[in-house]
Amino acid sequence: MYFLRHFLSISTLFTGLGVADALARDAAGPEAPNGRKAPRVTMSPGQDSLPETITVSAARRPVRVDEIGTSLSIITEQDIQLRQRRTLPDLLKTQPGLNLVQTGGPGGTTSIFMRGTNANEVKVRLDGMDINDTSNPSGAFDAAQFLTDGIGRVEILRGPQSGLYGADAMGGVIDITSIRGDGPMKAMGRIEGGTFGTFNQTLGMRGGAGRFHYAVYATHSRVEDVQVTPPRLIPPGVKIPGNRNDNRSANVRLGYDVTDNFDLGLTAHLTQSTYRYVGDDYNVYPPVPMAERNASNLNQAVVRGTAHLRSFGGRFDQVIGLGYTVYRRRDVTAGEAQGTDMGNPAYNRGGRVKIDWHGTTDLGRAGTLLVGAEHIHEVIWNSPITAHTDTNAGYGQYQGQWRHILFGAANIRYDSNSRYGNYVTWRVAPAIHVPHTGTVIKASAGSGYHGPSLNQLFVSYPAYFFVANPNLKAERLLGYDAGVQQSLLHDRLKFGATWYESKVDNLINTGLSGYNYTYVNVARARLYGVESLVDWKALDTLDLTANYSWTVAKDVQTGQELQRRPRHKFSFGAVWTAMPCLTFSPTILYVSHWRDVDRYGMDSDVKASGYFTIDLAAQYRVNRYVTVFARADNLLNRQFENPVGYLQPGRAGYGGMTLTY
Numbered sequence: 001m002y003f004l005r006h007f008l009s010i011s012t013l014f015t016g017l018g019v020a021d022a023l024a025r026d027a028a029g030p031e032a033p034n035g036r037k038a039p040r041v042t043m044s045p046g047q048d049s050l051p052e053t054i055t056v057s058a059a060r061r062p063v064r065v066d067e068i069g070t071s072l073s074i075i076t077e078q079d080i081q082l083r084q085r086r087t088l089p090d091l092l093k094t095q096p097g098l099n100l101v102q103t104g105g106p107g108g109t110t111s112i113f114m115r116g117t118n119a120n121e122v123k124v125r126l127d128g129m130d131i132n133d134t135s136n137p138s139g140a141f142d143a144a145q146f147l148t149d150g151i152g153r154v155e156i157l158r159g160p161q162s163g164l165y166g167a168d169a170m171g172g173v174i175d176i177t178s179i180r181g182d183g184p185m186k187a188m189g190r191i192e193g194g195t196f197g198t199f200n201q202t203l204g205m206r207g208g209a210g211r212f213h214y215a216v217y218a219t220h221s222r223v224e225d226v227q228v229t230p231p232r233l234i235p236p237g238v239k240i241p242g243n244r245n246d247n248r249s250a251n252v253r254l255g256y257d258v259t260d261n262f263d264l265g266l267t268a269h270l271t272q273s274t275y276r277y278v279g280d281d282y283n284v285y286p287p288v289p290m291a292e293r294n295a296s297n298l299n300q301a302v303v304r305g306t307a308h309l310r311s312f313g314g315r316f317d318q319v320i321g322l323g324y325t326v327y328r329r330r331d332v333t334a335g336e337a338q339g340t341d342m343g344n345p346a347y348n349r350g351g352r353v354k355i356d357w358h359g360t361t362d363l364g365r366a367g368t369l370l371v372g373a374e375h376i377h378e379v380i381w382n383s384p385i386t387a388h389t390d391t392n393a394g395y396g397q398y399q400g401q402w403r404h405i406l407f408g409a410a411n412i413r414y415d416s417n418s419r420y421g422n423y424v425t426w427r428v429a430p431a432i433h434v435p436h437t438g439t440v441i442k443a444s445a446g447s448g449y450h451g452p453s454l455n456q457l458f459v460s461y462p463a464y465f466f467v468a469n470p471n472l473k474a475e476r477l478l479g480y481d482a483g484v485q486q487s488l489l490h491d492r493l494k495f496g497a498t499w500y501e502s503k504v505d506n507l508i509n510t511g512l513s514g515y516n517y518t519y520v521n522v523a524r525a526r527l528y529g530v531e532s533l534v535d536w537k538a539l540d541t542l543d544l545t546a547n548y549s550w551t552v553a554k555d556v557q558t559g560q561e562l563q564r565r566p567r568h569k570f571s572f573g574a575v576w577t578a579m580p581c582l583t584f585s586p587t588i589l590y591v592s593h594w595r596d597v598d599r600y601g602m603d604s605d606v607k608a609s610g611y612f613t614i615d616l617a618a619q620y621r622v623n624r625y626v627t628v629f630a631r632a633d634n635l636l637n638r639q640f641e642n643p644v645g646y647l648q649p650g651r652a653g654y655g656g657m658t659l660t661y
Helices: 002-010 077-083 088-092 454-458
Strands: 072-076 099-102 110-113 122-126 151-158 172-178 186-194 198-209 212-226 243-257 262-281 288-311 316-332 346-362 368-380 387-402 406-417 421-434 439-450 475-488 493-513 516-539 542-555 568-579 582-591 594-596 606-608 611-621 626-633 652-660
Touching (some): 072 077, 077 151, 077 582, 077 611, 088 110, 088 151, 110 122, 172 243, 198 652, 368 454, 387 454, 475 516
Antiparallel strands (some): 072 151, 099 110, 186 198, 186 652, 198 212, 262 288, 288 316, 316 346, 368 387, 387 406, 421 439, 439 475, 475 493, 493 516, 516 542, 542 568, 594 606, 611 626, 626 652
């Protein structure tokens, strides 16, 4: 049953959603000769304290968001704190264009879909390390157990980014950076409780001492009972339990400035979790939920060390890194957990080692030139076989400007994989500033690819008439976008819209090979849509933001809309500082209907109902040491399934206290 559950999830992975440009607030800084504010930035790798007008991920170096054509948005540490989002899925679900699908409450398998592409075609990075799960049958990143404590910044890049980031960056990149400690020591402790037996505790410490700086956060999150089984699926007279999740995570970032021009860094993200969820009985037809719960135990580690050197008066800046990720998941069915099934637990175990280097040369008025190289070794262990793949890559990028009117970047990358061949990808991203109008015209075009996972290449299940395909090729994408953004009222009002379109070839799907099923490169898709955003600082104490995304994603051969692509998505958010010590942050989210598959994979053409939710967070600073907070989610108690067959949590309330020193 373990294989069948994962096989059904893989066969419905054609999912994604489009997004909007980020129109960030103006940065603080001295006036430049052209009258625009020049941001105060340095070249510290993984820096998280930059203002929202500065992106590091779009060009692998600090650059103003309006000086590059990349469509992006930035989430800061303050955003996370004000909205009290404790998990990465909760943090991302209201972001422009992202569609989050979670199989039932905290801890449930979570997929992130972007711009109509599959969930495994979105690359996720943490402190410069790729963290897509090599042990996952599809190679996708599962955000279910990723907590937000210790996160200082999240940058979301839309559109193909393989020209800089290689495989999996077809739909875009989500780049996460840990909090960087500096200055006098600051300690914090937080306790939170609420609906569904929620009980969370966090301890954190950050600061610096001489040349050493540090940030350490440890969190325990527990949710006791979330009912995720729709009543329509529960057999008469059967009592179905809720899901339970217990997560223990730590996030560490250390740094040492050896000299004024040379520093060392170390980051680590560690997770141990136990997720107990309602099992399904496939021994009857049609299948039904069981009264017992399955168990999934996860041990995850992401570790990376860096050395950063600035030479020739800062004109040459280079970083070398060594990173390691490991995923170890143990799944036990309900019968095995109760001792009534003689089968063995199922294991998914995988890892990645990455050695990378990149250097940036400042050419003065001529711009900047970036070059880099990477070696990536990916492996699965006894899952149920052992296999590996190696990738060697080199890339380069030029970035420049003309008369402070035309800005842009162009990059190209070559990847050589030991299993599925060689690939060249590229990207250009210009931005035009119309003088004295506040108008910026943006555009980008590029290519991307996603390589088959190790499971797809090598893991067969003969008992289920399913065989792997070692001859699979990478999926390919060619895409472009174009848009305009406008600033008015001395930059207090910003709005814009972007059109995008992509064509995808060689999509990996399941098909027949003789008497067996296997993976084949057969599908093609066309993806297009519009992304729009408004950001208005209505008062000094009131910020309003709204975004709307329209997405169309179709199979070219059948003309059918791809599954789990809501055509419409709207989000509204506000931050109101009612008093210097009191802040309210409401959020409204609307997602239209979409095409889905039922819980058991029996019907692949189900129309899922859309949903509408309202959340509200508030916090009050009692004094310099104590802050109390409260949060209400799904205030209207909307009952909806996302995906079909998994009920999402109803109305919930939470509250707690934060102590700082």
